[in-house]
Amino acid sequence: MARGKTTGKTRLFVQALWTAVTNGYAYGFVSGKIYTGRMKTFCVPGLSCYSCPGALGSCPVGALQAVLDSRSFAFSCYIFGILMVFGSVLGRFICGWLCPFGLVQDLMHRIPLGKKWRRLPGDRWLRLVKYGILIIFVIVLPSIIVNVAGIGRPWFCQYICPSGTLMGGIPLMTVNPGLRGAAGALFSWKIMILCLILFLSVKMPRPFCRYLCPLGAVYGIFNPVAFYRLNVDREKCISCGKCREVCPMDIKVWETPNSPECIRCGACTESCPVDALEKKVAFCKRKCYHNDSALACYHDSKEK
Amino acid sequence: MQGGRLRDRQYSMEHRPLFLIAGKERTVKEKYRIWAGPILLAGGIILIAAGIMRGEPATVLTKAAVICMECIGIG
Incomplete structure (x- = not known):
């Protein structure tokens, strides 16, 4: 598929x-x-x-x-x-x-x-x-x-x-x-x-x-702080713009993954060629990517 | 090049680590974002409880249990 x-x-x-x-x-x-x-x-x-x-x-x-x-x-x-x-x-x-x-x-x-x-x-x-x-x-x-x-x-x-x-x-x-x-x-x-x-x-x-x-x-208004979020792995992201091409809301996902406009359809995570985007739920104990997101910061302490 | 610019911005003054949260250094922005969700959730639950005590659900039901002429375009 x-x-x-x-x-x-x-x-x-x-x-x-x-x-x-x-x-x-x-x-x-x-x-x-x-x-x-x-x-x-x-x-x-x-x-x-x-x-x-x-x-x-x-x-x-x-x-x-x-x-x-x-x-x-x-x-x-x-x-x-x-x-x-x-x-x-x-x-x-x-x-x-x-x-x-x-x-x-x-x-x-x-x-x-x-x-x-x-x-x-x-x-x-x-x-x-x-x-x-x-x-x-x-x-x-x-x-x-x-x-x-x-x-x-x-x-x-x-x-x-x-x-x-x-x-x-x-x-x-x-x-x-x-x-x-x-x-x-x-x-x-x-x-x-x-x-x-x-x-x-x-x-x-x-x-x-x-x-x-x-x-x-x-x-x-709640999107940037909601429990359900999107994280970008800055090390993996190549800023190719594929996520924006498929985004129904026309968002630069690699810059603002938790934009107030994002409807969380998930098209960007599926289309990312380097798997730099990941959907996350706050305070869950799964490993997630390092980036400037608050939740990722919270989670990555679990890796230790 | 674009990726380089993004990485530069990640370590700009706005994002420099200032606080120690969950064993790691965090920025001011991150510090607030960690707790904003749970605080808003708790605030929401408190407001719902206050609304129930004030009798607001009855007002909602009164309006929702009859056909809203304005909503369907009759006025």
């Missing part, structure tokens, strides 16, 4: 399995209703709309807005705590392996349609947009713009989130005529955003994760 194929297939299987498990309420797809049990108190790690008929858990971004735009709370200890736990353990491994909308983008990118793009013009600045969306649409606007009853709106879900349209809106409207009749200009706007993201996904890998996803922005 060619280098780079093993991890790709395993990842696709894990993504599909995780999506099926967390969106496994099959009755919802048939009846046009959603699951209403207590499991929805818990958040799934990825961007998975809780209005999807099959959803068994809550979306962290939706849940965060739900708490912030409620009358009762100005700050959400519960959701920020969940994000910190997920982020500090896995970082953006979640984006690469456990996000249903990431799976959708990966599948779309497999469609062979013309020449593929590496990045959009202004890529460096566009990557900052997701942090703006996190701050403005997820935290600030739901908190400060409230109606007379003191209740705000989920701005990101309402005006941007393509996952809600794809996984919630379209399946529900397909089987529920009442909802179909209520669709208007807002639904058209969200369909347009979804179509744009899906088209871009065909042309380039993970456009939503790169530029727009607020959940990716949160997990990206």
Whole structure:
């Protein structure tokens, strides 16, 4: 099997399995209703709309807005705590392996349609947009713009989130005529955003994760310190750039192996011709490479 | 050449060893990185516990147990 194929297939299987498990309420797809049990108190790690008929858990971004735009709370200890736990353990491994909308983008990118793009013009600045969306649409606007009853709106879900349209809106409207009749200009706007993201996904890998996803922005902040990490053996690395060629996020892996943009897909470790890249989990007792990573420093004391 | 530059940077002032951690000399950056993950994890668990005591999961469930019209694009 060619280098780079093993991890790709395993990842696709894990993504599909995780999506099926967390969106496994099959009755919802048939009846046009959603699951209403207590499991929805818990958040799934990825961007998975809780209005999807099959959803068994809550979306962290939706849940965060739900708490912030409620009358009762100005700050959400519960959701920020969940994000910190997920982020500090896995970082953006979640984006690469456990996000249903990431799976959708990966599948779309497999469609062979013309020449593929590496990045959009202004890529460096566009990557900052997701942090703006996190701050403005997820935290600030739901908190400060409230109606007379003191209740705000989920701005990101309402005006941007393509996952809600794809996984919630379209399946529900397909089987529920009442909802179909209520669709208007807002639904058209969200369909347009979804179509744009899906088209871009065909042309380039993970456009939503790169530029727009607020959940990716949160997990990206944790990537450099998360338990799950990537190490570069500086002695072995020849800086050939093969890792960047296969990287869906277009990262110079040999320079920033724990970049906030890295979704831990593992393509770089498979493609490295000198095996200079290694995936590691913090505080495990396996031998690892010497480099400037904190974890490697911790581990290599075990070699003595 | 590129590999040479990387190795030079590895031993720049920013990366010079300053602290003795786990039996080896470590930089300031490494010192913080070792403990940042566990500290954030512990902080996260404490925040979850605080959130549960404040009754936030009920708010999440209230919102998640009905179809979110905004999320699906009806408004």
